[in-house]
Amino acid sequence: MQALHTAATGMAAQELNVQVISNNIANLRTTGFKKQTAAFQDLIYEHVRRVGAQASDQGTILPVGVDIGGGVKTVGTPRSMTQGTLSQTGNDLDLAISGEGFFKILMPDGTYQYTRDGTFQMDNQGRVVTAAGNPVQPTITIPNNASGITVNEQGQVTVTLPGSSTNTVLGQIGLTRFINKAGLQPVGSNQFIETTSSGTPQDGTANSEGYGKITQGSLEQANVDVVSEMSDLIAAQRAYEMNAKVISAADQMMQSTTALFR
Amino acid sequence: MQNALLIGLSRQMTLERQMDVIANNVANVNTNGFKADHSLFEEYLNSNAHEDNFVGSDRRVSYVQDRGTYRDVGQGPMEATNNPLDMAISGNAFFAVQVNGAERYTRDGKFALSSTGQLMTSDGNLVLGTGGPIVFQPTDHDINVSPDGTVTVVEGTAKTDSIRGKIRMVTFDDPAKLIKLGANLYDTGSATQQPDTKSTLQQGYVEKSNVNSVGEMSRMVEVMRSYTAIANLLQQQSDLHKSAIEKLADVPA
Numbered sequence: 001m002q003a004l005h006t007a008a009t010g011m012a013a014q015e016l017n018v019q020v021i022s023n024n025i026a027n028l029r030t031t032g033f034k035k036q037t038a039a040f041q042d043l044i045y046e047h048v049r050r051v052g053a054q055a056s057d058q059g060t061i062l063p064v065g066v067d068i069g070g071g072v073k074t075v076g077t078p079r080s081m082t083q084g085t086l087s088q089t090g091n092d093l094d095l096a097i098s099g100e101g102f103f104k105i106l107m108p109d110g111t112y113q114y115t116r117d118g119t120f121q122m123d124n125q126g127r128v129v130t131a132a133g134n135p136v137q138p139t140i141t142i143p144n145n146a147s148g149i150t151v152n153e154q155g156q157v158t159v160t161l162p163g164s165s166t167n168t169v170l171g172q173i174g175l176t177r178f179i180n181k182a183g184l185q186p187v188g189s190n191q192f193i194e195t196t197s198s199g200t201p202q203d204g205t206a207n208s209e210g211y212g213k214i215t216q217g218s219l220e221q222a223n224v225d226v227v228s229e230m231s232d233l234i235a236a237q238r239a240y241e242m243n244a245k246v247i248s249a250a251d252q253m254m255q256s257t258t259a260l261f262r
Numbered sequence: 263m264q265n266a267l268l269i270g271l272s273r274q275m276t277l278e279r280q281m282d283v284i285a286n287n288v289a290n291v292n293t294n295g296f297k298a299d300h301s302l303f304e305e306y307l308n309s310n311a312h313e314d315n316f317v318g319s320d321r322r323v324s325y326v327q328d329r330g331t332y333r334d335v336g337q338g339p340m341e342a343t344n345n346p347l348d349m350a351i352s353g354n355a356f357f358a359v360q361v362n363g364a365e366r367y368t369r370d371g372k373f374a375l376s377s378t379g380q381l382m383t384s385d386g387n388l389v390l391g392t393g394g395p396i397v398f399q400p401t402d403h404d405i406n407v408s409p410d411g412t413v414t415v416v417e418g419t420a421k422t423d424s425i426r427g428k429i430r431m432v433t434f435d436d437p438a439k440l441i442k443l444g445a446n447l448y449d450t451g452s453a454t455q456q457p458d459t460k461s462t463l464q465q466g467y468v469e470k471s472n473v474n475s476v477g478e479m480s481r482m483v484e485v486m487r488s489y490t491a492i493a494n495l496l497q498q499q500s501d502l503h504k505s506a507i508e509k510l511a512d513v514p515a
Contacts, residue, residue, distance in 0.1 A: 010289030064330030069286035
């Protein structure tokens with residue numbers, strides 16, 4: 001009975017759906033996290049009686065066919081790259097992007113990774129680094145006697161050095177954008193890497209040419225909406241149950257057949 | 263004598279197929295843009311199976327067979343996603359997409375961008391505009407899609423909107439004639455298409471499956487009960503056979 005296999009594909013799809021939703025909920029408080037949604041498609045159809053076929057010698061054309069579908073498959077888990085809300089932290093090195101773009105991070109192996117998580121710190125050399133200790137690009141080194149670190153909307157970092165009445169510009173934190181940012185590949189630790197589907201990275205200046213502006217002392221929250229995740233979770237769970245019901249109904253039908261003529 | 267068995271069998275076979283259709287609907291309860299199918303049956307009169315040994319009028323033996331599956335082309339519920347590339351059609355129109363060089367149609371408006379900025383489906387099929395595929399520039403932002411499908415963006419530092427194309431929406435004289443290809447795609451089949459003028463496009467929404475789960479569940483129970491009822495009927499028929507043979511063959515000593 002096809003229904004058994006069809007319902008099994010449905011259960012598998014909903015299981016994956018719950019997995020994706022639970023990952024979103026688990027990352028509810030993850031800075032710069034972008035939520036995913038599972039996308040499904042129907043499987044190919046068996047055309048038992050093809051629509052439009054000639055039904056009689058008189059040329060009668062079937063207005064409808066008998067199409068039996070084989071279930072559902074997961075086509076992808078696209079990431080929703082919408083803006084998360086900014087929350088104030090008051091830390092000088094907490095930076096948030098409102099708009100397009102990612103911070104570019106230099107990894108120990110010389111490759112670049114990209115993130116929306118602007119929880120930056122200073123390492124022992126005074127460099128602005130991520131929580132994992134990898135420097136933000138271009139590298140900004142803050143002298144240890146500097147005070148009053150200011151990052152403006154363009155990413156320009158200025159400090160006050162002792163004995164100086166004017167501010168000193170240390171450099172500018174850049175942003176990188178991708179034509180298809182949803183095509184970036186997550187590598188964990190709130191970071192993404194470039195893929196063939198994301199397009200090549202384009203470095204630019206914050207708050208210009210459509211690049212987002214940088215807000216100092218704030219962090220971008222995850223763009224997960226708890227209420228919609230919870231309702232999606234319930235919908236997924238119910239869909240799973242319904243598919244299980246189909247399996248038990250199909251099973252009962254087969255049982256009644258096997259019990260015949262004993 | 264065997265007619266009841268055969269009639270029961272013909273019904274059980276169609277019920278089994280109806281169950282398959284229900285299972286497919288339930289499996290696709292979370293598939294974007296999915297349209298539910300329903301089974302149709304018809305009577306099949308067997309002229310060779312006349313039973314004319316009785317007094318009174320003849321009754322022809324009637325079997326049951328599939329006539330078709332018809333599609334519920336009704337609107338599915340809209341879910342807000344806030345994703346600027348998600349589009350849902352309110353109305354009867356379909357999105358036109360390019361699959362292996364051929365034109366196919368879909369109601370699944372969960373779109374994405376390619377690495378070259380082309381608008382495409384989750385499967386990587388190009389979404390067609392009235393003037394070909396819709397292509398975005400690397401510095402485009404604030405994508406806006408109007409209800410008639412016009413896609414505008416703000417490019418780089420520009421202060422005014424630039425038009426990137428218009429999403430092509432097509433409508434069919436009879437959408438039920440479209441052939442389901444799987445992967446949320448339809449082939450034209452024998453339906454004729456024309457550009458749509460009545461439907462509107464909603465940006466930031468996706469159309470969910472129009473499967474009515476309560477209806478499917480009750481139909482499923484109905485199918486299951488009819489199936490087991492026929493199984494019982496067949497059992498009784500067989501018992502009747504058995505006891506008839508036993509009784510008639512029971513020669514008194």
